Amino acid sequence: KAPPDKLSMDEFLVDALKGSVIFGEPRNLACLAKTWKGGGLNSKVHPQETDENEGVLLIEKLKAVDYEYREDIHWTKSQGLLGTGSFGEVYKMEDKETGFQCAAKKMRIEHFRAEELTTCTGLMHANVLPLYGAVKEGLWVTIFMKLMEGGSLGQLLKQCGYLPEDRALDYLGQTLKGLEYLHTHNVLHGDVKADNVLLSGDGNHAVLCDFGHAAHLYPDEMGNYLMTGDYVPGTETHLAPEVVMGKRCDAKADVWSSCCMMLHLLNGCHPWVQYYNHPLCLKIAKEPPPLREIPSSCHPSTAHIIRSGLEKEPAKRASAAELRKWGDDLLVGMGIVGGLKSPWRGEYREPR
Numbered sequence: 001k002a003p004p005d006k007l008s009m010d011e012f013l014v015d016a017l018k019g020s021v022i023f024g025e026p027r028n029l030a031c032l033a034k035t036w037k038g039g040g041l042n043s044k045v046h047p048q049e050t051d052e053n054e055g056v057l058l059i060e061k062l063k064a065v066d067y068e069y070r071e072d073i074h075w076t077k078s079q080g081l082l083g084t085g086s087f088g089e090v091y092k093m094e095d096k097e098t099g100f101q102c103a104a105k106k107m108r109i110e111h112f113r114a115e116e117l118t119t120c121t122g123l124m125h126a127n128v129l130p131l132y133g134a135v136k137e138g139l140w141v142t143i144f145m146k147l148m149e150g151g152s153l154g155q156l157l158k159q160c161g162y163l164p165e166d167r168a169l170d171y172l173g174q175t176l177k178g179l180e181y182l183h184t185h186n187v188l189h190g191d192v193k194a195d196n197v198l199l200s201g202d203g204n205h206a207v208l209c210d211f212g213h214a215a216h217l218y219p220d221e222m223g224n225y226l227m228t229g230d231y232v233p234g235t236e237t238h239l240a241p242e243v244v245m246g247k248r249c250d251a252k253a254d255v256w257s258s259c260c261m262m263l264h265l266l267n268g269c270h271p272w273v274q275y276y277n278h279p280l281c282l283k284i285a286k287e288p289p290p291l292r293e294i295p296s297s298c299h300p301s302t303a304h305i306i307r308s309g310l311e312k313e314p315a316k317r318a319s320a321a322e323l324r325k326w327g328d329d330l331l332v333g334m335g336i337v338g339g340l341k342s343p344w345r346g347e348y349r350e351p352r
């Protein structure tokens, strides 16, 4: 290891942060998270230090005490399980000192990918779930985030079958706004689907969550921003052709997934599964896009948006920004400016 005066700023920061929980900056958390990858140093070198507690809290309502933030001592899970994300369970939690409530995703360190934090630290957008901090306690990593009382779009679909077109268009539009922001910050979400879109208590505000499959996008010699590193593929039914073919992919992979999600919202079932058996990867690579699953009752412009996002060639596929713009114009065209016509938890609709 380089002598202290030769450490980079980040290495210096991490050295100072190891073994403590502090109130700090997103950048501090990103640096520390990189040392948690692969089970962290201590789990191998010093197995006895498996209750070491370190991390960075990003909001003042989560209060570390004497550089510690431990479950059941400083914070506690309240009520039941909210959901299960990629490799983790999500709970409602409460800070014991402030009484502040938020959500917490807890996972074993072997399942933790530093990208889950390095991709979302420092990002702030109305349609991206805010990060409140993260701590490691022994061999567990817990990530804190804003509580979304409306639950996930996946849960909404289970309750009401499929969504009316105006609601589906509005949720797709909000998801595309979040994707547009991530893509301009060279982040690929990697697992866009209804389970990873969360809703406010009144169902009107949607945010993208779960960066467990996210990846940083880097420019190649041609200036295309491509994904590198160990991408863990997302949900099979929503994977883009270039992903199943193992090609290096770019932000357009998220656009394909967002339109697979739109088919799920409109039909109440995932694309492909009604026509093909597993493994679906071969079909996604070989077959034409699932355009026959676009409901015939859809507005022609809604069908156009989905077709443009389901182009098999990434270069020909629309970007998140283009689809979002068409979606906005369509909602205006449909006369939906002030508010949506259909209730957000309407009557049950038998999946098509």
Ligand SMILES: CN1C=C[C@@](O)(C#Cc2ccnc(-n3nc(C(N)=O)c4cc(F)ccc43)c2)C1=O
Pocket: 082, 083, 084, 085, 086, 090, 103, 105, 116, 120, 129, 130, 131, 143, 144, 145, 146, 147, 148, 149, 150, 151, 152, 155, 196, 198, 208, 209, 210, 211, 212
């Ligand atoms: C910013 N950030 C930090 C961690 C993160 O990668 C995640 C996640 C994740 C995965 C699955 N599910 C939920 N999930 N969260 C909530 C909530 N916040 O209220 C929730 C509520 C549910 F009813 C069901 C699943 C839920 C959250 C991420 O994005």
